[in-house]
Amino acid sequence: MDVDVAVGRTDAALTDILAPQFTLPPFAEIWEYDEDEEDGGSPDSGPSTRRGIVHQHGNRIAIRLDVTPQAPADSLTLPLRITCTHMDDLADIDAPDLNASRRVVTNVVWAYVSLGTVN
Numbered sequence: 001m002d003v004d005v006a007v008g009r010t011d012a013a014l015t016d017i018l019a020p021q022f023t024l025p026p027f028a029e030i031w032e033y034d035e036d037e038e039d040g041g042s043p044d045s046g047p048s049t050r051r052g053i054v055h056q057h058g059n060r061i062a063i064r065l066d067v068t069p070q071a072p073a074d075s076l077t078l079p080l081r082i083t084c085t086h087m088d089d090l091a092d093i094d095a096p097d098l099n100a101s102r103r104v105v106t107n108v109v110w111a112y113v114s115l116g117t118v119n
Contacts, residue, residue, distance in 0.1 A: 001026070001086040005063065008079030008110070013118075015078060016066040018052025024084075027059045069118040076115040083108050 001024045007015045055062035069076055085106045 001084050003061075004083040004085075006081045006083075008081055010079060011070065012073055012076055013070055013078065014068040017063065018066065019050065019063040020052075022050070022053065022061060022063070024061055025059050065113075067115065071118075073118045076118045078113045078115065080111045080113060081108065082111055 002021070003024050004021050005017050006020065007017065052064050053061060054064045065078070067076075067078065083106060085104060088103045088105050090102075
């Protein structure tokens with residue numbers, strides 16, 4: 001799945017997304033997750049060498065945002081527009097070419113990241 005992350009319009013802070021585009025690997029049931037990993041431990045493979053990827057394990061990725069507040073605020077919230085694009089898993093079984101019958105699916109969600117008080 002291809003993922004694009006963009007910051008929505010905000011005058012409260014300047015935000016730089018260091019990895020605005022990345023590929024999220026598909027879910028695979030054979031991956032085993034350590035209990036330490038679920039509790040915030042570091043991944044077995046170590047930090048990613050790709051700029052802006054802070055943590056990657058299985059089908060989860062954490063990216064880095066550099067945020068510079070423009071003024072003190074009681075609550076700083078960043079709107080993030082996340083666009084995910086992937087090929088539909090369900091092909092038309094009646095089509096002569098199953099791969100050609102798959103369609104591109106795009107989902108867009110907004111996530112609001114609250115950073116709390118800025119002094």
